[in-house]
Amino acid sequence: MKEYLTINEFSKISGIKSSTLRHWEEIELFKPVKRDPETNYRYYTPEQLIMINFIVVLQSLNIPLKTIRDIDLKRNPEEIIKLIDDQEKILNKELRRLQDAYSVIHTRRELINQGLNADPLNISIEELPEQHIIVGPKTKFPKDGSFYNPFIDFCKKADELHINLNYPIGGSHGSFEDFVKAPGEPNNFFSKDPGGNQTIPAGKYLVAYNHGYYGNFNDTVKRMTDYTKKHNISFTGPLYAIYLHDEICITDPTQYLAQIFVKIK
Amino acid sequence: MKEYLTINEFSKISGIKSSTLRHWEEIELFKPVKRDPETNYRYYTPEQLIMINFIVVLQSLNIPLKTIRDIDLKRNPEEIIKLIDDQEKILNKELRRLQDAYSVIHTRRELINQGLNADPLNISIEELPEQHIIVGPKTKFPKDGSFYNPFIDFCKKADELHINLNYPIGGSHGSFEDFVKAPGEPNNFFSKDPGGNQTIPAGKYLVAYNHGYYGNFNDTVKRMTDYTKKHNISFTGPLYAIYLHDEICITDPTQYLAQIFVKIK
DNA sequence: TTGCTCCTCACGTCACGTGAGGTGGC
């Protein structure tokens, strides 16, 4: 009859490395039931698998080992239930955090991909789907037109307004004419948060692209006005500019890629 | 015009501690745009918030900082899309892992709570809901009745059979009579996995409790047979025994609490 | 002088992982 498991046998069955088992013994978190007095070999029992599995679960919930050890010492049903209740709350937060992170990188992926498929020199009329956003407070641009201070204001108020700054950030202008007058000075910044409660409606939009640093729209303004005159288009609602490619995927600032779109009347 | 942000200003807006910002500079992950040549003060710009937010998102996905740095150096749209695609897969795994952990502690909580509300000395007939489980292979008990080897077999085959050993483990006997013959030797071990594809049907069950170490059912067997005779009950299907309170919440092995239940014909 | 914000540098911490050097029975 083999009653005891050596460290490597126990390691294989539990999936915990032997070095980790030695470490857990040293910090007095989890001990073998027995040590051979001659050889100092560690011996574990199969029912210890129950305990070690529970430790692994607690650890996977990011509970520090010290805390787990302290629980272990004074464990009783009421304490464990309290611990679990606390952890369920923490876990829900963690799940939300990860789902947010997922949503962020997914949204970014979509925009980067749109940028890769776009022809930056072409202006076109496109059917755009509804887009969810969260709009920041009205901007106040200084006379020199620097976007630094308005942007900082936006970032500072983000928390309060539940704006997640991890999503791609864009700027909105009151109208096409506002944009033409001051292309680098949007009325508002917004984050492209798919859970946002504000929406850019679906519909026919004039869509243009621009290569350049934030707020530098070069000849794109002229290209757009020329196009609207030629095709005799007029607009309704705000104009939106959002960076599909920014410093996150491009090293050269002159190659940042903005998408500019405004709804056709 | 204030163009630059000091380390503490940038820290407040970004939510990243200044010590972390210094560390990230040291490992060449994220640098201030400028250093004052006189005072060596660090200066950041608001648009660096975009980048640092992205770094935070990547880090929250458990990507090592070295990897993030390497991405940063050779970033381009295609690479970033590839990175995001890879991370979406990893993130899905992580989400599943956390949801599993949640499910495990939630299931444990339920059982511990049942144990707290139970009267261990009372035998009763109860309406039980359907329970999901995953049953392990048939056990082979040695002559001395030790459950160590059968239990190890169960643990070793768990991975292969998609049995999550983190859930509470129970034992099932072919019938009430089998249990009476050898209470400490279940035909199968099972895990109480709420996602399991096998079920214990809802219905009327005889429910008893037992205080004692694994497989030690003391006088509970006699108490149950006496009860069945007195009330003239007969059973159908297997008998299940599951530990509501085990070493996870109890230090004294003689106080482990098992629930034993078998369906009434 | 005091208070404030920044700086560097060294050391601590957490949860291990690695590797050197040694043991003991087949």
Place this chain on the structure above:
DNA sequence: TTGCTCCTCACGTCACGTGAGGTGGC
């Protein structure tokens, strides 16, 4: 003797956090 499994002990690593001691302008 060789191979194998175990041991201890020291040091490395990752991502910071902390604290000591110093600077420079109001």
